[in-house]
Amino acid sequence: MTDDAVPSPTWSRYMDLALEEARLAEQRGEVPIGAVLVRDGEILARAGNRTLELNDPTAHAEVLVIREACARLQSQRLPGCDVYVTLEPCPMCATALSFARIRRIYYGAGDEKGGGVDHGPRLYAQPTCHHAPEVYSGLAEQDCARILRDFFQSRRD
Amino acid sequence: MTDDAVPSPTWSRYMDLALEEARLAEQRGEVPIGAVLVRDGEILARAGNRTLELNDPTAHAEVLVIREACARLQSQRLPGCDVYVTLEPCPMCATALSFARIRRIYYGAGDEKGGGVDHGPRLYAQPTCHHAPEVYSGLAEQDCARILRDFFQSRRD
Numbered sequence: 225m226t227d228d229a230v231p232s233p234t235w236s237r238y239m240d241l242a243l244e245e246a247r248l249a250e251q252r253g254e255v256p257i258g259a260v261l262v263r264d265g266e267i268l269a270r271a272g273n274r275t276l277e278l279n280d281p282t283a284h285a286e287v288l289v290i291r292e293a294c295a296r297l298q299s300q301r302l303p304g305c306d307v308y309v310t311l312e313p314c315p316m317c318a319t320a321l322s323f324a325r326i327r328r329i330y331y332g333a334g335d336e337k338g339g340g341v342d343h344g345p346r347l348y349a350q351p352t353c354h355h356a357p358e359v360y361s362g363l364a365e366q367d368c369a370r371i372l373r374d375f376f377q378s379r380r381d
Numbered sequence: 382m383t384d385d386a387v388p389s390p391t392w393s394r395y396m397d398l399a400l401e402e403a404r405l406a407e408q409r410g411e412v413p414i415g416a417v418l419v420r421d422g423e424i425l426a427r428a429g430n431r432t433l434e435l436n437d438p439t440a441h442a443e444v445l446v447i448r449e450a451c452a453r454l455q456s457q458r459l460p461g462c463d464v465y466v467t468l469e470p471c472p473m474c475a476t477a478l479s480f481a482r483i484r485r486i487y488y489g490a491g492d493e494k495g496g497g498v499d500h501g502p503r504l505y506a507q508p509t510c511h512h513a514p515e516v517y518s519g520l521a522e523q524d525c526a527r528i529l530r531d532f533f534q535s536r537r538d
Contacts, residue, residue, distance in 0.1 A: 280448050281457045281480035282439065291437050300438045315504055316476035319497070323438035323473065337509055340476070344509040345502035347472055352494055352501040 235330055238262055238308040239364045242332070245272040245285065246310045246371050252277055256371045259285035259309040261293045261302070268293040268305065285309060286317035290324045301325045310368040312361065315340030318347045321357055328358045332368025392487055395419055395465040396521045399489070402429040402442065403467045403528055409434055413528045416442035416466040418450045418459070418483075425450040425462065442466060443474035447481045458482045467525040469518065472497030475504045478514055485515045489525025 238260045245258025249272030261269040271288035275281055286309055294300055306328040307321060313331065318340040321329060329341070340347050341359055348356035395417050402415025406429030418426040428445035432438055443466055451457055463485040464478060470488065475497040478486060486498070497504050498516055505513035 275457050279451045279455050279457050281451065282444055282448060282477050287439055291439060294436045294438065298436050300432050300436050314476060315497075315502070316473050316480065319471060319473035319476070320439050339509075340472075344507050345472070345504060347502060350501050352496075 234265075235308065235360075235363055238267075239310075239330065239332060239368075241267070241270060242285075242308045242310050243364065243367055243371065245270050246368070247272075249273045249285070250371065250375055256375050257285050257309070257311045259289045259307055261289040261305055261307050263293075263302070263305045268296055282316065284314065284317050286313050287320050290320055290326075294324065303327065306330065307357075308363075310364075311335050311372065312339035312341050312343065314338050315345055315347055322348070322353060322355045325355050326357045328360065330360045330363050332362070332364050333372065334361060334365075391422075392465065392517075392520055395424075396467070396487065396489060396525075398424070398427055399442075399465045399467050400521065400524055400528065402427050403525070404429075406430045406442070407528065407532055413532050414442045414466070414468045416446045416464055418446040418462055418464050420450075420459070420462045425453055439473065441471065441474050443470050444477050447477055447483075451481065460484065463487065464514075465520075467521075468492050468529065469496035469498050469500065471495050472502055472504055479505070479510060479512045482512050483514045485517065487517045487520050489519070489521050490529065491518060491522075 241260045242258040246256040250256035254273040258272040269289040269292035271285050274283040302324045308330045310332040312335040336343050398417045399415040403413040407413035411430040415429040426446040426449035428442050430442050431440040459481045465487045467489040469492040493500050
């Protein structure tokens, strides 16, 4: 993190809220991933995964915050908006974040198996990508990874 | 098309309905893309793009039919379901179709600039892809391509 415009305490606060959303998702029996969408210091949306509750495979935290913020701003584009998310976005969410013209993505843990930003298809590096958000990774990485690891461990037990 | 289980008249009928949804989308001022979701000969959902109307960049035809069919079946998985769509799915929709465990995708026109199945990231060929639907392309290709070409031409004029 060397971004002067977003000093450490700011991203830390938003990532804490994303982690809180991940914990709330876990309490609902969902995969514990959370996201917060921010513009100019204002939180426009926050959500955790709700795929089971809503019977909707697209109800990932990132898609939910995009949809909520778009509804709030009455726009399908969110320029100047940043998303904080506990896990590296999957290809579906990475593409949705691009379509929404999200400015920056701050994520916690990398996802070798399911990520679409820095792993797998690396969508923002594709020549066909029209808008590539700036990406900052590894924020609160240990906490973000631990909550997921514990969740899957407890399901195996 | 060499699939004995789905003779020509059947896919042709569903693709005609997808094209009808594309035309209805155009009448609403949306990019003319349509999709139909079918299981065992029953149409579970049909939709055209609604990104502008809903202020939702994720409201592509494919995502809308997935969400509608999932709501109807009260499940976030749609095994045994096939999707007919006029244009090659983008990376967001391709991933959503995989998450939903769609069995087969029949699409019309290929999309060199925005497709995610046979162009760009070719998501189902990625080693990290957990479920790759069978893909049949080029159905009613000329009609599917023409409606999009005419739409963008008329917007440029």
